[in-house]
C-alpha cells in the first residue's frame with residue numbers, strides 16, 4: 001500500500017514508518033523537521049536527503065521524505081495524491097507550547113488536520129488515522145477515563161485535539177473520507193527526545209540515570225500517568241487503518257495502569273540497576289494530579305493484543321538510549 005505519514009520523522013511517527021517499511025509498504029513522510037529528526041528515519045531509508053519542500057526517495061525506495069508543513073494546504077494536497085491511507089501525526093505536541101503560542105499551534109494542529117482531511121476528501125483517500133490526546137479530558141476526575149467520558153480541555157493543545165476529533169467525525173458522517181481518532185495517553189519508547197524544556201518524563205529519567213545524574217521530579221512524584229509503549233501505539237494505528245468498524249470512531253489508547261512518577265523511577269531502577277535520590281522541584285503549573293484511562297473499547301474494536309508491560313517497554317527504551325550513547329561515542 002501507499003501511505004502518507006505526517007510527522008513521520010518524530011518519535012511516534014518514525015516508529016510507525018519503520019514498521020510500515022518493514023512490512024513492505026511504500027511510505028512518504030511529510031514533516032517540517034521542527035521537532036522530528038532525519039536520524040529517526042536513518043535505518044528505514046539510508047541516504048535520505050532533505051531538500052526544501054522536495055521529495056527525495058531513500059535508497060531502498062520504500063521511504064521518501066517531503067519536507068514542509070501540514071499548514072500548507074497545497075503541499076499536503078500534492079503529497080497525499082495516490083495514497084491509500086494517511087497516518088496524521090504531525091502536530092506541535094506540547095501543552096506548554098500551546099499555552100505560550102496558541103495561534104501558531106492552532107495553525108499546525110487544527111488547520112493542518114483540516115488540510116489533511118480535505119486532501120483525503122478531494123483525492124478520494126479512503127482512511128485517515130488521527131493522533132489525538134488524553135489532553136481532551138482536561139482535569140476530569142472521573143477515573144478511569146473512558147472513550148465516552150466528559151471532555152473539557154484546559155489548554156489550547158487539548159482543545160486543538162478535540163477539534164481534530166470532531167472534524168474527523170464530521171468528515172466521516174458526510175461520507176467525505178473515513179477518519180479514526182486515537183487518543184494517546186503517555187507514550188514512551190525508543191526515539192523519544194530526552195532534550196529540551198518540553199521533553200517527556202520517561203526519556204528524561206532514563207538519560208539522567210544513564211549519565212549518573214539525579215532525575216528531576218516536579219512536585220512530590222506521586223502524580224500518576226497511564227504509560228503506553230510506542231509499539232502498542234504503532235500496532236493500534238495499523239489496526240485502525242484497516243478496521244472497517246473504526247470509521248468515525250474516537251478511541252482511548254491507554255493501558256489502564258495508573259503509575260506514579262516514583263513507581264516509574266522504581267521500575268527504571270530495576271532495569272538500570274541505578275537508584276539515585278530524585279531531585280524534587282516545585283510542581284509545574286497546570287500539572288494534572290492523576291490520569292489514567294480505559295482502553296478496553298480500542299482493544300475490543302481493533303482486536304489488539306495485550307499491552308506491552310511497562311518493565312519490557314522500559315528495558316527496550318533503556319537499551320535504545322545505551323546503543324545511541326555508544327554510537328555517538330564511536
Ligand SMILES: NC(=O)c1ccc[n+]([C@@H]2O[C@H](COP(=O)([O-])OP(=O)(O)OC[C@H]3O[C@@H](n4cnc5c(N)ncnc54)[C@H](O)[C@@H]3O)[C@@H](O)[C@H]2O)c1
Nearest residue numbers: 007009010011012032034035036069070090091093133187
Ligand atoms: N508522545 C505522547 O505521549 C503523545 C500523547 C498524546 C498525543 N500525541 C500526539 O502524537 C503525535 C506524535 O507525537 P510525538 O510524541 O511523536 O511528537 P514529535 O514532536 O516527536 O512528533 C511530531 C512530528 O510532527 C512534525 N511537525 C510538527 N509541526 C509540523 C508541521 N507544521 N508540518 C509538518 N510536520 C510537523 C515534527 O517535526 C515531528 O516530526 C502528535 O500529534 C501528538 O500530539 C503524543
